[in-house]
Amino acid sequence: MKVNFLDLKAQYHAIKPEIDSAIQNVLEKSAFAAGPFVKAFEENFAAAHNVKYCIGLSSGTAALHAALMAYGITSGDEVIVPANTFFATPEAVSLTGATPVFVDCEADYYNIDPDRIESAITKKTKAIIPVHLYGQPAQVDKIKAIADKHGLLMIEDCAQAHLSTLNEQSVGTFGVCGCFSFYPGKNLGAYGEGGAIITNDEALYNKIMMIRDHGMAQKYHHDLVGHNYRLEGLQGAILDVKLKHLDTWTNVRRQNADCYRTHLADCSDVIVPQEMPGVRHVYHLFVIRTKKRDALQKYLADHQIYTGIHYPIPCHLQKAYDFLSYKAGDFPITEEYADDILSLPMSEQLNEEEIIVVSDTIKQFFN
Known part of the structure; x- marks a missing residue:
C-alpha cells in the first residue's frame, strides 16, 4: 500500500465545493490584494485564538520579519532562537541586521530549553523567539518569565502550531505577538504562500498593518519604509474555508x-x-x-x-x-x-x- 507523507489533493476534494465557491467569489469581486476576504479571515483567525487582532501576511517568514521590524530590532542587537528549528526563524532575525543567538533544545519535547536561555542573554539581547516545533507548545510560560525578568520581548513562532494550547491558552498569546505560516503543507495551509501575526496590542497591530503595505496607513502616504507583505485575497478566502x-x-x-x-x-x-x-x-x-x-x-x-x-x-x-x-x-x-x-x-x-x-x-x- 502506498502511503503519502501528505495528501493535499485528497484534502481539496473533501471540501471541493466550498473551496471552488470561495475562489469564484474572489474572482467575481476581483479583490485580489488584501481586501474583504483577507479581512474576514483575519477576524475569524483572531477569534479562533482568542485575540483582538490578526494581520494577514505573505508568509510566515514575513510575519517574523515584520514583528521584529515593528519593535525596531536592528544591527547590533541579538535575538535568542532555538538551534532546533526551520531556518526561517533565525533568517528573519538576520533580515533585520540583528544576530541570532542559538540555544539547544530540551531532550523530551524538541523545543528550546528554558533552562539554557539565561546563559545566552547579553547586554545586546533584545528578544527571545520560542518556536512551537512540530505542533507542540514550547514552555512559553517559563520563557515569558525569563523575558520579563530581563526586559526582553517574547515573539512566538507558531508556524507549525495553529490552535495549539498550553494550559488552555492559545499559542501566540503569551508574548507580544504570535507569528503563523500558512505554507500549503501546514495544518492550516494556503494554496500558495501565506502567514499572519496575532496580537492584543493595538499599536503593534497598526504598525504591522503599515509595514505590510509599504509603510502606508493612508494610500500614497508612506510614514515608514515597509514591505510588500500583504496576504492575497484568494489565499484569505481559501484559508477562511479551511479554518472552519x-x-x-x-x-x-x-x-x-x-x-x-x-x-x-x-x-x-x-x-x-x-x-x-x-x-x-x-x-x-x-x-x-x-x-x-x-x-x-x-x-x-x-x-x-x-x-x-x-x-x-x-x-x-x-x-x-x-x-x-x-x-x-x-x-x-x-x-x-x-x-x-x-x-x-x-x-x-x-x-x-x-x-x-x-x-x-x-x-x-x-x-
Missing part, C-alpha cells in the same frame, strides 16, 4: 498520533513523541527517533511509504551562518536529533489502516 474545518482536522491528527503510539508501542528501536503535560499538541508532524534513521527511511520508501526529516542540518551548522563561528558539538541535543529524527506520514486524511501499514513496516525493518 481546522478544529475537527486537529482532533483527527491527535487521534492518529495516539494510533501510531499504540501500534509502535512494542517497537523498542523507535522513540515516539511525548506530549508535555497541559498542552494540546496539534501534530503538524509526527516525529520519531531511531539510530537507524537513514536506513529506515530508505526501507519505508522502498515500500512506498514516504517520510520527511525536519531538519537534517541544524541552523547553527548551515553555511549561511559560518560567519557566526558555531561548530559541531555546540548544541549536542539538537545535533544528535538531526541524525535520528524521522517524520512519519501525518494528516487528517490518514486512516488507521495506513497507520498500521506504516507501523508494521517499521517493525519489519527492525526484525
